[in-house]
Amino acid sequence: MISILEALDKLQFDYRRITDDMWGDGLRDAMKAFKIHFDLENNDSVDSPKDIIIPQKQWDFTKCRFRCQLCQAGGDWEIPVYYFRCQLLEGYAFNLGKYRNSFFIFIPGKKEGNYSLVSKDGGEWHATDDSVYKKGIDPENSKIDCWKNLNIYLKKLVDLEIAKNQQENDERDQNKVPEGEPDKNPE
Numbered sequence: 700m701i702s703i704l705e706a707l708d709k710l711q712f713d714y715r716r717i718t719d720d721m722w723g724d725g726l727r728d729a730m731k732a733f734k735i736h737f738d739l740e741n742n743d744s745v746d747s748p749k750d751i752i753i754p755q756k757q758w759d760f761t762k763c764r765f766r767c768q769l770c771q772a773g774g775d776w777e778i779p780v781y782y783f784r785c786q787l788l789e790g791y792a793f794n795l796g797k798y799r800n801s802f803f804i805f806i807p808g809k810k811e812g813n814y815s816l817v818s819k820d821g822g823e824w825h826a827t828d829d830s831v832y833k834k835g836i837d838p839e840n841s842k843i844d845c846w847k848n849l850n851i852y853l854k855k856l857v858d859l860e861i862a863k864n865q866q867e868n869d870e871r872d873q874n875k876v877p878e879g880e881p882d883k884n885p886e
Contacts, residue, residue, distance in 0.1 A: 721802065722784055726772070729782070729804035735816065737826035738774030745769045745781070745842065750788070753853050757861045763790030765853055767805075769842060777826035778815045781845045782806040785853075793859035805852050812845030814838035 723739065730736050748768040755763055766786045773779035783805045787795045795801055809816040809824055815838055816824040827837070 722804075725784075725802060725804045726782065729806050733806040733808065734822060735780065735806045735808065735813070735824045737772055737780040738777055739772050740774045741779065742772040743770060744784075745771050748784075751850060751853060753790075753792075753850075753857045755790075755857055755861065757864065758791065761790050763792060763853075763857045764788045765792075767849060767853075769845065773826045776829055778829055778832050778840070780806070780813050780816065780826050781840055781842065783845070783849050785849075790857070791860045791864075792853070792856035793863065795856065805849055807845045807848045811848035812841045812843075814844075815840050 723742075726739065726742075746769040748766050751765045751767055753763040753765070755761075764787075766788050768784045769781060770784055771779035771781050785803050785805060787801045787803075795803065807813050809818075813824075815827045815832065817827050819825050
């Protein structure tokens with residue numbers, strides 16, 4: 700006999716495809732932006748999601764909190780490359796918003812933890828072909844260094860947003876009409 704929960708489960712929508720597409724599109728965009736390329740055949744999470752708070756003094760009573768998950772991907776013939784799925788949960792960060800555009804991907808570079816990356820065409824990085832990789836001789840990717848560099852990247856995003864806000868405030872202050880003077884540019 701089928702239980703009520705099983706019957707209800709069959710009537711629910713399945714949203715896994717939407718999230719898979721969202722992360723896949725974001726990952727392809729990130730590969731172009733970071734100039735790091737690898738196959739998406741074996742695309743799996745490595746760690747559970749973790750919340751990271753980036754300290755800042757710009758906004759009172761506001762945390763800049765991100766949820767991040769370490770993942771890895773690569774073809775059957777490739778050494779897997781680490782990357783992070785991230786979401787801005789609270790606060791502010793450059794080009795991100797809590798209510799729209801809050802999801803993004805960070806791919807650590809060759810010097811940031813994905814030490815096995817190789818340059819095939821000068822400037823673009825690729826996952827190493829496992830047939831040429833020599834375990835114990837060639838550098839291994841480091842989860843610890845990837846996490847450290849994610850923190851550095853998130854801090855840069857917060858700092859860029861602070862700088863952008865300060866510049867906007869400075870421009871607004873420069874365009875402000877002093878009290879008692881007529882507005883030279885009335886609309």
